[in-house]
Amino acid sequence: MEDIHFTPGVLPPETAALRTRVRKFLAEHLSDYPSVKRAQSWSGSDRKFSKLLGANGFIGMTWPKKYGGGERSALERYVMLEEMLAAGAPVAAHWIADRQSGPLLLNFGTEQQRQRFLPAITRGESYFCIGMSEPNSGSDLASIRTRGKHTKDGWRISGSKIWTSEAHNSTYMIALIRTQPQDQKNRHVGLSQFLIDMETPGITIRPIQNMAGEAMFNEVFFDDVLIPDDMLVGTEGGGWGQVTTELAFERSGPERYLSSIQLIYELIHELSKNPTERSAIGVGRLIAHLGTLRQMSMSVATMLEAGETPNLAAALVKEIGVGFEQEIPSRAYELTGRVPLLGDDNDFDQVMAYITQSSRSFSLRGGTREIMRGIIARELGLR
Amino acid sequence: MSELTNIISETTNRLLEAYTSREQKHASEAGEWPTELWQALEQNGLTQPLVPESQGGVGTTWSDAFVIAFAAGRWQAPVPLVETIIASWLLSQAGIEIPSGPLTLIDDGHTLHINGDTISGAAAAVPWGQRATHAVAIISINDQPHVVLIPTSKITYIPDLSMAREPRDHLSASNAAFISAPITNTADISLVRCAGAAMRSAQIAGAMQAAIEITVTYATEREQFGRPLAKFQAIQQMLAVAAAKSVEGRMAAEIAFRTIDQTNADLSKAEFDTASAKVVCSEAVEAITDTSHEVHGAIGFTQEHDLHFITQRLWTWRAEFGSESFWAERLGRSILSRGAKNLWPDLIARQSGA
Ligand SMILES: Cc1cc2nc3c(=O)[nH]c(=O)nc-3n(C[C@H](O)[C@H](O)[C@H](O)COP(=O)(O)OP(=O)(O)OC[C@H]3O[C@@H](n4cnc5c(N)ncnc54)[C@H](O)[C@@H]3O)c2cc1C
Numbered sequence: 059m060e061d062i063h064f065t066p067g068v069l070p071p072e073t074a075a076l077r078t079r080v081r082k083f084l085a086e087h088l089s090d091y092p093s094v095k096r097a098q099s100w101s102g103s104d105r106k107f108s109k110l111l112g113a114n115g116f117i118g119m120t121w122p123k124k125y126g127g128g129e130r131s132a133l134e135r136y137v138m139l140e141e142m143l144a145a146g147a148p149v150a151a152h153w154i155a156d157r158q159s160g161p162l163l164l165n166f167g168t169e170q171q172r173q174r175f176l177p178a179i180t181r182g183e184s185y186f187c188i189g190m191s192e193p194n195s196g197s198d199l200a201s202i203r204t205r206g207k208h209t210k211d212g213w214r215i216s217g218s219k220i221w222t223s224e225a226h227n228s229t230y231m232i233a234l235i236r237t238q239p240q241d242q243k244n245r246h247v248g249l250s251q252f253l254i255d256m257e258t259p260g261i262t263i264r265p266i267q268n269m270a271g272e273a274m275f276n277e278v279f280f281d282d283v284l285i286p287d288d289m290l291v292g293t294e295g296g297g298w299g300q301v302t303t304e305l306a307f308e309r310s311g312p313e314r315y316l317s318s319i320q321l322i323y324e325l326i327h328e329l330s331k332n333p334t335e336r337s338a339i340g341v342g343r344l345i346a347h348l349g350t351l352r353q354m355s356m357s358v359a360t361m362l363e364a365g366e367t368p369n370l371a372a373a374l375v376k377e378i379g380v381g382f383e384q385e386i387p388s389r390a391y392e393l394t395g396r397v398p399l400l401g402d403d404n405d406f407d408q409v410m411a412y413i414t415q416s417s418r419s420f421s422l423r424g425g426t427r428e429i430m431r432g433i434i435a436r437e438l439g440l441r
Numbered sequence: 442m443s444e445l446t447n448i449i450s451e452t453t454n455r456l457l458e459a460y461t462s463r464e465q466k467h468a469s470e471a472g473e474w475p476t477e478l479w480q481a482l483e484q485n486g487l488t489q490p491l492v493p494e495s496q497g498g499v500g501t502t503w504s505d506a507f508v509i510a511f512a513a514g515r516w517q518a519p520v521p522l523v524e525t526i527i528a529s530w531l532l533s534q535a536g537i538e539i540p541s542g543p544l545t546l547i548d549d550g551h552t553l554h555i556n557g558d559t560i561s562g563a564a565a566a567v568p569w570g571q572r573a574t575h576a577v578a579i580i581s582i583n584d585q586p587h588v589v590l591i592p593t594s595k596i597t598y599i600p601d602l603s604m605a606r607e608p609r610d611h612l613s614a615s616n617a618a619f620i621s622a623p624i625t626n627t628a629d630i631s632l633v634r635c636a637g638a639a640m641r642s643a644q645i646a647g648a649m650q651a652a653i654e655i656t657v658t659y660a661t662e663r664e665q666f667g668r669p670l671a672k673f674q675a676i677q678q679m680l681a682v683a684a685a686k687s688v689e690g691r692m693a694a695e696i697a698f699r700t701i702d703q704t705n706a707d708l709s710k711a712e713f714d715t716a717s718a719k720v721v722c723s724e725a726v727e728a729i730t731d732t733s734h735e736v737h738g739a740i741g742f743t744q745e746h747d748l749h750f751i752t753q754r755l756w757t758w759r760a761e762f763g764s765e766s767f768w769a770e771r772l773g774r775s776i777l778s779r780g781a782k783n784l785w786p787d788l789i790a791r792q793s794g795a
Contacts, residue, residue: 061650062684064692066699069793077789111627144785172472262609330777339766345776346720346769349713349788357692377685427679435677438657438684 062437064099064371066353067272067360073137080141083114088147088206093405096146097320097412100313101274103150103227105182111149112182116142117156121164124211125172126180136312136359143316150274151227155179158307159186159232162251166292166300171253176228189219189233189254189278190301197429199234199273200245201336204280206235206252212434213237213252213285218277223423225263225276226304233298249297253289269417303367308424310358310372315379317384317420321413322348324406325390340393347382351375373433380421449490450500450508456481457516466750469519470606474572479520479543489539490524491530491706498533503639503706505683507698510640511691514758515646517750519607519718523543523640527633529578535588535622536629542574546633547612548762550589552582557788559616568761571598571612579632584770586632587621595619605753617723635708635715637762640789642694642718645758649725652733652751656680660736666745676736683732686725696792713791723759723768730755 066362091323095102111117119135121127142149145407160179178184183347195202200311204217227233231254238248260283265273292300322344330336354375390410391397398414400409421427435441461767469475482488506526514781521543528544532560543567547553553562560580567576578589595617598610603691610742648684657680660671670676697711697718704710730752734741741748759765779787 063695064693066692074630074793078458107546149629250598320786326776326784330780333774333777335770338771338777340771340773341768342716342722342769342771343724343765345690345772345784346693346717348687349717350696350721352788352792353696354692372682374685374688377681378689387657391649396493397458431678431681432674434681438653438658438680439678440660440671440677 062358062370062374064374065360067133067356067358069133069137069356070131073134076134076136080116080138083116084141084145085148085172085262088145091146091148093146093324094408094412095104095132095148097228097409098147098148098150098416099143099317099320100153101150101223101272101416102146102148103224103274104148105151105227108151108182108185110182111152112180117152117182118160118176118180121160121176121180125164125176126178127176128180132359132363136356140312140316140355143312144319146320147168150224151185152182154188154224154228155186156182157311158188158304159230160262161307162232162291162300162304165303166251168288171291175253179214184230185224185228187222187225187228187256187418189231190220193220193277197426199301201240202234202236202249203230204233204235205283206250208237208239211284212287213290215252215254215280215283215285218279218417220277220410220424221266221275223275225256225278226265226273230257231278232291234301237294237297246298248295249301250294251291251300252285253291253298254283254285255289258285268416268419270412276314290326302369305425306367306369306372309376309430310355310362310368312352312355314346314376314424315354315355316380318413318417321386321390321409324409325386325393328394337372337393340389342405343345344382344386344389345380351379370434370437373430373437376424377427377430377434379403380427383420384417387417445501446505446508449487449505450512452485453487453509453512454516454670456485456487457512457518459591461516461518463747466519466747475519478518480521482520483541488543489525489529489533492533494537496533497539497558498529503698503701503779504695505639507643507695510643511647511650511694513646514649514754515651517605517648517754518652521573523637523644524568526638527636530576530636531588531624531632532575532590535624537588537590537622538622540575540590540592540773542638542748543569543572545573545576546637547576547578548634548637550578550633553578553580553584553589553614554588555580555621556616556788560589561615561617561679562613564612566601566609566761567598567612569608569702570596570612571600572608573789575731576612577589577633580621582621582623585623588624590620591617603753603757605757607752607754607757609757632708634762635712638719638768639694639697639708639711639715641758641762642690642697642715645726645755646687646691646694646720648751648755648758649690649722649729652748652755653680653684653749655751656683656733656736659741663738670736679732680736683729686728690718690722690725693718700791716763716772718770719763720765720772723765726759 119129119130206213237250262279264277292299398411486499489498490501495502525544532539547564603609697714700711700714
């Protein structure tokens with residue numbers, strides 16, 4: 059068994075000034091943003107805000123300057139992200155483009171694709187969604203059936219994607235498509251990634267209401283949609299390896315433990331009115347984990363900065379982090395005894411109602427808990 | 442890791458592996474003192490890493506001491522190693538000459554009282570009490586914290602044992618002679634508890650790793666229904682969860698030691714991270730002991746098998762130098778008094794190095 063552990067990360071001194079700048083920016087632009095909106099965290103979408111972030115150099119921070127990036131370190135980006143999340147800033151519109159589509163193009167895209175797509179992302183004007191899951195393919199992603207057939211005009215795509223976050227707000231989707239018939243012996247072969255302009259004829263987007271009452275994810279249908287050849291990302295048939303790299307980005311960030319932070323604030327606010335031994339113990343336990351998770355997340359950022367692909371570390375942070383995020387509503391209930399009504403007009407109850415419901419998705423998105431545990435088990439040498 | 446840290450890690454693990462055989466641990470459970478182990482530790486400076494070189498120690502950082510304490514947990518060293526490390530450090534801080542042999546700590550100095558030049562009082566479950574040559578405590582004398590050194594010969598101990606069959610003797614002293622000197626570094630009477638909590642966290646983290654290691658090994662070797670236990674998804678999932686908690690504990694402990702270094706060992710400034718470490722590590726004991734015993738089946742429930750060396754210590758260490766509730770309450774009270782709006786900025790400021 060390998061010695062699995064996280065090396066403590068160190069934030070270089072230049073991150074302090076950046077943090078101050080981000081806080082000033084947030085104080086200026088988000089001061090009367092309501093708690094229940096902040097509680098949406100990285101699911102809250104606001105194009106105007108994204109453009110403002112772009113104008114301030116907060117998108118594509120680590121990318122090369124020639125593509126509009128900031129050539130900052132992964133740790134500086136980490137600091138910006140954690141401040142945005144801690145404040146509950148509405149970052150959803152550009153989130154996926156910044157977190158994974160851009161890095162994917164930097165890793166596997168052509169020079170022409172990078173020049174064409176990256177600058178608009180960094181301006182906060184171009185938004186991406188991820189088309190992986192399908193109605194019959196969730197955890198078993200390799201079983202997807204949406205087909206791409208090569209013709210003389212380009213690729214013709216038919217099928218559907220589901221649970222696509224922000225598809226209705228996106229400029230492009232990066233979709234995983236089957237371009238060769240499934241080989242039962244080697245299931246990961248024959249998948250390819252495409253950049254798909256969401257305005258292309260033949261695409262239908264059907265919003266799906268989630269149980270918290272939001273319509274943030276969608277079903278997306280492709281009816282013989284024609285995609286030009288130059289929209290293939292990376293190698294034809296090599297999509298699986300690319301997706302795996304992409305998922306490491308998707309799983310490793312501070313959003314994997316900070317999604318319930320607004321409820322933690324509200325809980326502390328409630329309990330500090332009349333602290334008891336019990337409430338102090340309850341809060342103390344949570345914050346001990348919060349601080350430790352931050353260190354683990356920072357350690358992952360340090361590994362990314364060193365050019366590593368920390369798949370295991372990301373799976374570990376996600377396992378512990380989403381467990382933590384998801385436990386917050388129950389701890390808040392336990393410590394206050396309160397169950398919100400939807401008509402309750404105060405921050406605690408509104409945030410509690412929202413996060414009690416939304417947190418159910420935290421262990422699903424980006425790969426379920428069981429899948430993460432499977433990855434960890436493999437590293438332990440059990441599989 | 443620095444060069445020195447590597448050497449310390451390599452030496453400690455090599456010595457502990459050599460001198461903590463199953464036979465040795467069984468002998469220790471029966472009350473035998475592991476003379477060779479202790480000598481090896483002493484000769485290699487591992488009992489006094491935090492004592493400055495000018496006072497005869499090694500003068501390492503606390504992060505180096507983490508490596509030693511972690512290894513002590515990983516190998517379940519049946520000796521008061523971390524107690525001696527802290528006691529020696531306290532004595533060196535106060536400029537008191539460090540006596541030879543194993544030393545122990547009195548977690549809470551409030552239960553002892555000075556009367557002129559003698560000391561009286563009681564303390565429960567002193568680790569390795571009778572086995573130590575001296576006990577060290579921090580006691581307030583004329584409103585100033587003092588390091589107090591009491592020879593075991595002046596103490597009455599009622600013997601008792603932890604679940605791991607390690608001495609946890611009940612101390613009573615009645616007009617005992619002692620040596621003392623004021624300590625200025627961290628003028629806080631709970632210094633022993635803070636340092637002890639950090640060390641116990643590191644030991645817990647080391648023992649948790651050992652539990653995961655032997656359980657993973659067992660799961661790949663033991664077969665049922667025609668295949669290794671490791672191939673059952675239920676087993677994989679349980680172990681993945683336990684391993685994640687164990688890694689989280691190690692991170693929390695390692696960070697606490699790093700913070701202690703960053704505060705120049707002013708433990709009152711490092712209290713938050715130390716408390717967090719003890720909360721996270723002590724809490725994780727439940728999941729780690731639960732999973733490792735479940736996966737081992739009946740063999741893990743025997744005296745003969747190694748697992749109990751680990752789990753019995755974990756159940757003891759989680760409560761010593763403050764349980765998770767004790768430390769969580771302190772953390773929680775300070776957070777609640779600072780209010781919600783300070784939570785995040787305080788956390789960042791604290792973790793940015795003092
Ligand atoms: C809010 C939200 C946003 C999302 N956004 C996107 C998006 O933008 N793009 C996108 O492509 N997808 C998105 N998803 C989909 C997400 O990736 C899937 O929900 C996830 O991969 C699980 O698939 P599933 O829901 O079909 O569940 P299933 O795979 O059917 O799983 C159901 C249950 O069975 C368990 N299970 C499945 N296989 C195994 C196994 N081998 N061993 C043990 N247990 C197993 C799972 O862990 C789970 O508990 C989103 C999901 C949510 C909830």
